[in-house]
Amino acid sequence: MVLLGPAAGTAQQIGLPQAAILTIETDRLFAESAFGRRTANEIEADSAVLAAENRKMEAELSTEEKDLTTRRPDMEPDAFRALADAFDEKVQLIRRAQDAKARALNQRADKARVEFLRAARPVLEALMRESGAGVILERNSVFLSADATDITDLAISRIDAAIGDGGATGIGADQ
Template sequence: MDRLFALIASVLLAFGPAGPGQAQETGAPISAILTIDSERLFTDSQFGQRVAREIAAEQSVLRAENRQMEAKLAEEEKVLTEKRKEMTAADFRAVADAFDRRVEEIRDFQDNKAREIALRQEREEAQFVQAARPVLAELMREARASVILEQRTILLSDNAIDVTQEAIGRLDAAIGDGSGLQRE
């Protein structure tokens, strides 16, 4: 999520400072500084919830595959161990080495699948940030803010300058779950 915050931080735009207050036509406060919880912005949005569901489903499939392969390989190992009694040491070593190579290949293949899932998560977060930029920039303009800060990096602030919920609502209205966005 720190990467997500870093990407969102790039949205910061410079506008003149404003006095405290509430914008009449919007839910955005009038303030030179706004705060946002970037993790909640993603996870509570329709977009983030869709991504979480899809990633969880992919991980579930991968875990099921891994369990199946583990069971199959354990059975093969058991059979191989029983055959050892009937084989010469050299023959057994050759068969065992081939089995070990196959296990490593399977492990590498499954690890690559896990890395692809993680990369997909990163790509989705980057896509979200691209889609969020104009929405966050509009919130800044309406609030006449100079900066949006990550809420978790601030020791103490007035909750009135937190625009997370407002941003989530606007993002949901603007992009929904993001499934209709053009992928990069």
């Protein structure tokens, strides 16, 4: 016989399972939250800007390379080699700079995810208390469970209510 206290009845009424173990899909939690959608949109927009910048630089470098190739027959070998080496160095510097920008975008996305989970923690802790759970496990790491233990949808709605997209509070805003 299982005795349910007042908290258990309340938890069941609002769709929160009464269970010792809850599960959550953190990837979906982040991706489907207002915070995660805002972050993804910002990263996507910045990635598009970077891609456009890369295409423009590629076109400029291609034009410069063709010009250098066209001038080669009229140049002394040593003079051409100096220009070719300078061009190669320029290409490498640009490539390193653009790669650094791409890495910074990835790091921004990773940092936003960490900030999101930090901001979501109080909401998840409240869900644990309300359900009487002692632990929340990553759903993808669980071999078998009842769908009733998954609180991802409820967590998303509560986190959205608590922190929204994070923009107003500056959580995970453009760094």
